[in-house]
Amino acid sequence: MDKILVIGAGGQLGQCLKVVAERRGITEIVFPAEQDANILNAAGLKDLLSKEQPVYVINCAAYTAVDKAEDEVDLAKAINETGAAHLAAACLASNSTLVHVSTDFVFKGNEVKLLKEDDQAEPINVYGLTKLDGEKAVASTLPAHFIIRTSWLYSEYANNFVKTMLKLGAERDELNIIADQVGTPTYAIDLANAIFDIIASSSNAYGIYHYSNEGVTSWFDFATAIFNISETAVKVNPIPGSAYPTKATRPAFSVMDKSKIKTTFNIDIPYWRDSLVECIKQINK
Template identity: 45%
Template sequence: MSKVLVTGGSGQLGRELRLKAQIFHDHTFVFTDRSELNIADAFQVRQVVERERPSCVINCAAYTAVDRAESDIDAAMSVNHSGAELCAAEARRIGARFIHISTDFVFDGKKSTPYVEDDMTSPLGVYGLSKREGERAVLDAHPDACIIRTSWLYSAYGANFLKTMLRLGRERSEIGVIADQVGTPTWTADFADVLLQAVTADLSGIFHYSNEGVASWYDFAIAIMELSGLSCDVRPLETHEYPTPAQRPAYSIMNKRKIRSALNISIPYWRVSLQKCIERLKQEDL
């Protein structure tokens, strides 16, 4: 039985993988969080990898505070670039496979058709830049690594757009949400299933994964209110009406043909998955 080491095990994706791992009996899993493994610390990375000797490493650890990254450049680069490189290098050193999570924010959003894996990257902010540099460093350190870009992750865990909208929907009668940025909401439960399949599929190179379909943040918020039975009105905002420190891509739809073919999977529509996640949240509230 092979062993899988997961970094960032307390994040929303890591926590979803913990649940899935309980019924994924072909592998044993070791989950670490930042208190156990700071991936930007070369000594810790070497120590944990040497102790566990995994056959595969899934790097879910990341600096994801998009706006804060604009003034916290060193921290974002330390984790998303240097840390990813250290983990990839250590995985290669012991002959382990390496799966790294990246983001749609490596693109500038100027296309009008879905991004494919070999489209030019041109991040608009520090977060996207740190992830793009991390991708490059990972492939330099471990040429057979698998990088999967995803978008707009949400889950029943941690802080994310879904949880924020549910809170605001209960507290307010009306909110404004950006309507001129489009992408695809992605449920971590669906993504975790794909990652577990990738463990055994021996993928290498760059892939895209999100749920299917297209939505603006406004569409996403409307669906959250409808599916959760909240009466909060959602009004559309243009990006200039809600300025943020970091600029975000206006269009970040990704083409998933490559990963669908490689894993022979059917990808759920975003609204179907959102309903399942909200139902799970309701059950946990009871």
């Protein structure tokens, strides 16, 4: 496989890419330390790419604290938009293809329908807006790009909803979980596999693609499944989002249509609950 460079290697998806690369026997891959791949340092990124000469760059670096972004607007914008622009420019200079990870939060999510790649993006929070601006920066700077929007990312690594629920479930008898926000969880190991499948295809079908696991669920049903699979005895109460106000507004329905990525790259996508079973198995190891 062509040489790959991963930006944001220390985060959840970066760690999953490392694991999957080992499983798939991908050796031509570089995971630079954060100080050597600072997305805010345009000159440093150009130097890094010119030294490593990757054919593909995967960008996992992002500001993802959705509620904090409402206060830290400048920082979210710097990482998600300016950083993405820096990286796209560095890829252009080194003739590299960029795989840039984005989010379902670019959508308003106010109607019950599968979201397609060309549906109008209308973010309702700062995080979504900065990620959309990052997509635009990538697309306008670098023709050779794959933008992959994903949703509700979790894994055995870093902090995420599954690990938080397992921790809270062990500490408490009862939990209130939002039942009127609907989407699809995505196992970051599955997303990592999909990214490598795209790279392995050597395709130049550039553009935006949607990837999450298959199926539809609410945060309440997701939490219930986590406790059922992990055999954690805790009472889960469904509550409306209005009963748990957050700084950032969330889309009520953000289930993405994945037919484009499936047909273009012949990717087989696991059902969300099957992947959740696998993740909990890994956590228990």
